[in-house]
Amino acid sequence: MHPWIGAGPEDRERILAELGLDSIDGLFSTIPSGVALDRLDLPKALDEESLLHHLGELAAANTTADDRPCFLGAGVYRHVVPSVVGAVLERAEFFTSYTPYQPEISQGTLQAIFEFQTIICQMTGLEVANASLYDGATAVVEAALMAHRLLRGRRNRVVISETVHPLYRRVLQTYTGALGIEVVEVAPGEGGTTAAAALAEAAGDRACCIIVQSPSFTGVVEDLPAVAEAAHGSGALAVQAVAEAVSLGLLAGGGAHGFDIVCGEAQSFGMATSFGGPHLGFFACRQQHMRQMPGRLVGQTVDSDGRRAFCLTLSTREQHIRRAKATSNICSNHGLMALAATVWLELLGGDGLQRVAAASLSAAEAFKARLAGLPGWGLAYPQAPSFNELLVTGPGTGEELARALRQRGVLGGVPSRVFGGPWPDGLLMAFTERTSAADLDALVAAMGEVS
């Protein structure tokens, strides 16, 4: 007997009798004795109190970013998460249902996704957005593979700026290696931006796409109009990766500059840092390319009474119909995280998103002003436009600087070469609307002690 198992011992006997069986073993007769198991060597069940005590101890063994001023970013950001987001996600109608295969009893999930798709289209400046992917890294991979399919047979090269998040690039290598797709990485210029001419040169006439991240891993706002022109000039698709989705509150998505795909990570919209997941991949493209798009799509239609209704659509792209020729192998996506983003965005509204973005930028700018008074410290790219993340150099390596600030009670940033990279060795420091003047004071004071 166990509370999570619906049938008790008497039920079991009764059902076995109805089935004409003496014991439960009779149901497992097709399992050969050589692979059968008598018992499972795991501890006995923990009661709820003990379970929460044990996991509570593990949780307490972590230092949370709430305990001290935190400037960690590098693709995962600490923005406000209103209580309403958690309250909606805790509704069992949302979290204990599955992919809305039966639209008549799934309109809640379907309409929420339709609203999510609409908002992502508005922010990216593109025409079609899917229902979600796993995360920013896999979204960038799917973009490259989609571009490869769209130009199949003619162009086997993916050109990507080195200032795209290093993890995204590494995941791209994992995927493309098996498919024989060539990946060419382009280093940023000395000022921190990726030169459009360098991208075009790497592309030649063989690239299916050019991928840049803006704002980049090192915090720089790339020259998107120039990149789009370079990509199209070389016959490639232009792909923008976004790791800090809040930037889209102030910066127009690449669609406005002619980009063909805008995709990335939307953790900033209502998800905690949660040690890296689950977060939210988003993906938007042009309507003319939608039949090569990965992932689920929700469309508007009517029911038999003519009432507006929503359902999954264009599924002939997907694995359950197209099998080996599907546009992606994805089945389960990150639907509940897309719901979190939708609640977050709708609660804040367009105006609130803009205020979050502006406050994040303002905190970074306030820090820049303070940095000038710190001997030995400086911006790696003082001339480049930035949003809310800065590459800061100081008296030591990034690892040394992070440790020194940590010893002074501040999570001062992510070592910029934690995953390698051609940029200066320092700290990536991220600022959000949760950064207070007191946090900045603590950071600047700690930095002042490190020389």
Add this chain to the structure above:
Amino acid sequence: MKRRALRDEPLIFERNPGRGRRGGYLLPETGIPPVDPGTVLPAVQLRPALDGLPALGELEVVQHFHRLSQLNFAVDEGLYPLGSCTMKYNPRVCEAAARLTGFTEVHPLQPDDQVQGALRLLWELEEALKTITGLAGVTLQPAAGAHGELTGMLMIRAALQARGEDRQEVLVPDSAHGTNPASATFAGYRAVEIASGSDGTVDLAELDRMMTDRVAAIMLTVPNTLGVFEHRIVEIAELVHSRGGYIYMDGANLNAFVGRALPSAMGADALHINLHKTFSTPHGGGGPGAGPVAVSPDLVPFLPVPRVVRDGNQTFHIVWDDERSIGPMRGFFGNFLILVRAMAFILGMGGEGLREMSETAVLLANLIRHRLQGAYHLEYTAPSLHEVVLDDSLQQEHGVSNVDIAKRLLDLGFHPPTMSFPLIVHGALMIEPTESAAPEEVEAFCDAMLQIAREAEESPDILHEAPVHTPVRRVDEVQAARHPVLRWTPEP
């Protein structure tokens, strides 16, 4: 029970048109002076205001999502016997565990010494999954089952390359879920379909013929999508291994045999485990799930990075680089909060509970089979484990399809079975009750199915017109595909 929606819930964009701003959300007072973004960012890249996303009061937004939620059917409402999806109860204590701030407020790039609790949890979950599968190594990275399939196939590819072999094909039974051939393709292989034998399991003679030195692996779902155990699994594995191939095992149906059979003894080289199925993490309206992969000793060197290792001082470390690894499959360490829930479930069930879980899941599936067989056709009669695949061929004689049956079930308060596969059963009704349902709920479902079988004979129009009690009636999916409307646009 669902009921007709009393009124349409407008799209958020249709609310508050042109009436000015309301509510929003109070941001923290930072004490930092605002800066005009126009002085920092390139003017050409500044966005115009996001029109269409209105500023609303908090209650308006809460009501919007509350009303939307009420249009959904969910596990907490009634039996959700969606075959191969294992829609079991999601224990609330697992949710409580995943909300501990010591788990939610941790950044993935904090140094190892600040995240020892998180790393210990990952390590302990890996150990538990090794015990459950008998396999030698585990990666927790994959975000879903299909992601796990690709991860496993890339490891097999890497192992073959390390042996200096270039194989091009992967065998996939015709009964397989669509993700299997798709994952094989994205791992750089040609998926070759292998026809099932007359009992629905792999035909050894056919396998013998197709298992050439071009074949890298066979992807097998155990038990298969018919709910039937591959009773010749040992012979299959011997044959495949003797010709240098690997066994990729799809663990979507692991809920059938936890504690009753060991994948390592079956010869599995790589096995993905859908934590959102067998280990009860919530399905979330489509995800996020988690699809860890367990592997045999041969494949351990190729596991993705980052990995969690434990040193002699019981301290945990993250290893980001390993030359033989296939590399990372995604950002960071996996869907961590999902992994927390799965760990809570495993601890809460205990070894005995997990075995009883699978036994009960199989028992209840067989109760359904016993009660419905006869009223519905059963194409493959081999013994069922955790699910049974019936079909609509008896009802088709009265012009009633599996879709009609499904829509009528909605009116009777149950989620329908899976119908989109296996492709080897036409008009399939794949039914998986899981262990968590009370027997009375399962029996009520059977009664509803029997009622529908009678209605198909006596009054099929009821079925053609179903559903009538749901928030909306039968949805026109053909129109949605013919004239795609994939986003809201303002009235011109």
